[in-house]
Amino acid sequence: MDEFALIRRFFTGLGPSLPEVIENVGDDCALLQLQPNEQLALSIDTSVADRHFPATADPWAIGWRCLAVALSDLAAMGARPVGFTLAITLPEADEAWLTEFSRGLRALADESGCPLIGGDTTRGPLTLSVQVQGVVTPEHVWRRAGAQPGQLLAVLGNLGSAAAGLRCFQEEPERLAHREDWNALEKAYLLPRPLTHEALRLMQGVAISAAIDVSDGLLADLQHLLASSAVAAELDLEQLPLHPQLLEKLGRPLALDAAQHGGDDYALLLTLDEADFPLARSLCPELKKIGIITKGAGIRTPGGELLEPQGYNHFSAQQDD
Numbered sequence: 068m069d070e071f072a073l074i075r076r077f078f079t080g081l082g083p084s085l086p087e088v089i090e091n092v093g094d095d096c097a098l099l100q101l102q103p104n105e106q107l108a109l110s111i112d113t114s115v116a117d118r119h120f121p122a123t124a125d126p127w128a129i130g131w132r133c134l135a136v137a138l139s140d141l142a143a144m145g146a147r148p149v150g151f152t153l154a155i156t157l158p159e160a161d162e163a164w165l166t167e168f169s170r171g172l173r174a175l176a177d178e179s180g181c182p183l184i185g186g187d188t189t190r191g192p193l194t195l196s197v198q199v200q201g202v203v204t205p206e207h208v209w210r211r212a213g214a215q216p217g218q219l220l221a222v223l224g225n226l227g228s229a230a231a232g233l234r235c236f237q238e239e240p241e242r243l244a245h246r247e248d249w250n251a252l253e254k255a256y257l258l259p260r261p262l263t264h265e266a267l268r269l270m271q272g273v274a275i276s277a278a279i280d281v282s283d284g285l286l287a288d289l290q291h292l293l294a295s296s297a298v299a300a301e302l303d304l305e306q307l308p309l310h311p312q313l314l315e316k317l318g319r320p321l322a323l324d325a326a327q328h329g330g331d332d333y334a335l336l337l338t339l340d341e342a343d344f345p346l347a348r349s350l351c352p353e354l355k356k357i358g359i360i361t362k363g364a365g366i367r368t369p370g371g372e373l374l375e376p377q378g379y380n381h382f383s384a385q386q387d388d
């Protein structure tokens with residue numbers, strides 16, 4: 068199968084047809100039609116085999132996941148997805164692998180309403196770069212900056228599950244190949260669900276003052292939001308949303324540790340006025356209040372204990388890669 072046959076067979080007609088997409092796979096560029104007063108939100112995420120995901124994982128999940136992690140960034144800005152491009156580097160044109168990979172990719176493209184509009188196909192070690200495009204109006208876009216002292220800190224989505232799921236796979240790598248058998252923690256790691264629809268619902272009805280998605284760990288990403296907003300937070304660890312299977316697998320102390328420091332959760336952290344919380348809850352019943360924004364810097368418990376981020380950082384001094 069040559070490059071162009073591969074693109075036609077696996078990467079054409081993937082996801083819904085949107086009125087914004089004037090040209091997609093097949094020309095030199097994709098073309099998107101924007102409306103006046105719309106801003107284009109762009110984000111790219113690269114997933115490298117055996118660094119961001121295990122190469123032996125179910126290819127359906129690899130397809131789903133490489134798009135999910137990128138869509139999570141659009142959700143974090145409150146942007147509506149309008150298309151994505153995929154730069155794929157493959158060791159070989161394995162038809163069975165590509166069939167499942169493109170099915171997983173298509174499943175999320177359909178579910179999130181985000182079509183594949185272009186890309187690049189090359190040979191080499193398995194690497195997937197997904198760039199997502201979304202639209203947002205400038206008066207509503209969510210940024211990391213904007214949190215105000217006195218506002219609530221809320222989270223949407225469970226914390227710590229993905230880190231525990233990774234551990235399950237490390238203990239039993241043979242489980243990687245069959246997504247039908249995965250437990251909730253394993254799914255949280257390899258089949259994360261970007262909170263696209265939840266973000267758009269909140270965006271319609273509630274004033275969110277700042278937002279970030281949790282990809283590197285709660286404390287690390289909260290710290291980014293706080294630094295951008297020049298504020299501090301009081302974080303109530305008792306309120307963190309922990310999946311029952313996480314508690315069962317790790318016990319409460321280690322589960323709390325995973326929830327604070329574990330990565331790959333793709334939850335959303337949001338700040339808003341207390342008065343808006345009931346409305347936000349009615350739009351997203353899973354939204355959980357986990358703290359309050361205060362003056363100053365850093366993250367403390369209600370008892371005053373300082374909480375330090377230790378999230379994953381590809382180029383931190385501790386990592387030898």
Ligand code: ADP
Pocket residue numbers: 074078091092093094095096097153154155183184185186187188
């Ligand atoms: P060019 O050489 O002009 O960059 P390519 O030959 O790389 O174009 O790609 C041909 C068309 O196929 C382009 O529209 C490109 O966006 C699309 N394409 C290539 N690879 C992929 C892919 N993996 N997924 C989606 N579209 C792709």
Ligand code: MG
Pocket residue numbers: 186187188
């Ligand atoms: Mg090209």
